[in-house]
């Protein structure tokens with residue numbers, strides 16, 4: 001892929017925020033990657049340019065019919081001051097699966113990875129040094145053709161923006177309280193729940209708001225048909241430790257195939273822990289909690305890595321999980337995964353990539 005690079009003028013570089021107070025997704029770096037797709041021509045005009053507004057026709061199809069997909073991954077600064085990515089090709093391949101489902105054009109994952117690396121190197125000063133902080137990378141694709149009428153657009157924009165983000169748990173791991181929703185659903189088999197498309201997140205906001213009004217941090221989603229089987233937590237995958245078995249719902253078509261989920265399965269397997277991907281009903285969870293065989297619940301995703309669950313609210317009852325504290329396996333997985341991401345621990349699967 002031929003790319004042009006237009007660096008921002010030194011005088012236009014932004015003031016960088018304090019590494020210790022970044023939050024999530026509030027600041028954006030000096031540059032972005034952009035390329036255009038036209039039917040018949042393919043991807044073209046690949047360019048790294050100063051971060052700036054786009055101009056869009058009010059009839060741009062993404063604004064009406066929602067052809068929009070994205071990815072989320074991070075760059076980490078290691079103790080030798082190098083910048084590392086974690087399984088980046090898996091994100092770009094997943095983006096292509098989202099593109100196919102949404103009738104959008106695929107990208108060349110290898111070529112886009114090279115430009116992503118180029119962009120991160122150009123803005124490498126923005127990769128934070130504070131413990132647990134990182135540079136969040138957001139590849140996105142939207143339909144830009146001007147036109148009304150529901151059909152695949154003929155024109156798209158692909159872009160990558162970068163945002164320095166803080167540690168998810170600046171004061172250490174703290175378990176979250178989760179609201180089990182049997183009123184709203186996130187996704188249904190045959191729908192688009194297994195891809196990262198914007199509408200899934202718009203559809204989830206009301207349930208998240210109601211959970212928050214009740215004092216809970218996130219929603220636990222049940223399956224859309226029976227409202228019985230566990231699917232995900234918010235925008236994360238979910239794991240249960242029952243006695244000595246680690247269990248997560250199978251990828252049955254309505255669950256996002258998380259890269260953190262896959263990494264956790266492989267690490268647990270390496271450690272000789274029995275891992276099952278099978279349907280888990282909310283009744284099984286509550287019965288196991290009552291009998292004491294439920295040891296831990298945690299969520300997995302790029303943003304928080306591992307997020308322990310301390311309590312569940314379901315149909316008006318609150319169930320305290322593991323005495324409301326973080327489980328040993330959650331801690332072990334978090335330390336190992338972060339250790340690999342920051343280049344501190346051995347990386348037997350070759351997941352890390354120094355750029």
Ligand SMILES: *Cc1c(COP(=O)(O)O)cnc(C)c1O
Nearest residue numbers: 235236237256258259260301302
């Ligand atoms: C992104 C996402 C995840 C987590 O995926 P990772 O690759 O681990 O970051 C899980 N569920 C949903 C709905 C998501 O959008």
